């Protein structure tokens with residue numbers, strides 16, 4: 001048959017996603033598969049089994065990234081790489097990450113079914129700890145692979161219970177022997193749910209992000225003075241939680257103040273001692289700032305940091321700030337972005353050029369090789385929650401686009 005006529009098996013893709021959704025299934029219909037947990041291990045074991053069933057050459061590197069290689073006619077040529085992540089947020093959804101891994105698997109199954117040979121080898125990948133919710137920061141293993149983050153620094157990241165990344169990697173049996181280091185790659189594709197409302201709003205089935213917004217993370221620690229709430233008069237208090245409340249609203253107002261084109265969020269807060277009859281004396285919260293414009297994001301941070309200092313001084317609550325993580329905005333390879341749009345058109349799917357507000361492993365991959373992503377709609381624009389959902393026909397459409405961009409790029413000289 002003409003490879004142009006080739007289509008993936010939507011029923012089989014659905015079955016694979018449903019099988020994976022059983023691992024770490026939550027009562028609310030989502031999944032909890034935190035990086036390097038027992039659930040992550042079970043999902044990896046199943047994934048590796050499926051790779052072996054396809055006769056792929058499986059490699060696990062020292063960060064636990066799993067690669068499955070399908071040979072090409074010219075095995076000396078750099079492979080086409082495609083994949084995403086198997087880990088999830090706490091009480092996360094059934095599509096984030098796993099769709100790109102199962103989508104690529106379905107592409108390879110389809111190629112095997114039809115005995116399609118490609119010029120270049122094709123490599124499927126599962127990146128370790130994309131989410132960063134158990135071990136911060138996110139995208140850590142693709143970051144090490146791309147040379148942007150240090151391996152030993154990543155090994156020493158600890159979760160809330162003090163368990164180290166490296167020890168947990170060994171515990172689940174996925175500290176491989178291959179060096180975690182970029183090998184030559186022809187191009188990288190990542191198929192993912194949109195995690196926002198744009199495709200649904202515009203009535204399009206396929207999104208082609210021109211790139212990923214910059215991502216700046218900060219941690220703010222406020223010190224107040226604890227005391228009994230009854231006898232302590234209102235004047236002269238040093239209430240760390242009230243200081244935090246003012247600061248959090250400053251973060252929320254920041255995008256409007258800076259003239260738009262950015263988002264700013266406080267998503268996590270810890271209050272001590274968190275008792276109804278003690279004035280809070282210690283608060284920690286996080287700040288997340290994202291924009292296509294890195295300078296705007298930095299100026300916004302400088303503005304809000306000055307606000308924080310002013311609030312801290314006025315309330316007599318000293319603050320300490322950590323600039324935890326910064327990833328610059330990442331414009332994808334224009335030729336590959338266009339290839340996604342053209343391929344969607346050839347297959348009869350309406351598509352949309354857009355940006356990605358969420359971070360992805362593609363962001364680090366983009367530093368190593370030409371990179372682009374394929375998005376499909378998130379119902380209600382919801383993600384990182386148990387109700388995260390994508391229509392099965394959209395999952396199938398995205399995988400068909402993935403199939404054909406992989407076929408085209410694996411045929412390039």
Ligand SMILES: [Zn+2]
Pocket residue numbers: 085096097130192
């Ligand atoms: Zn993801």
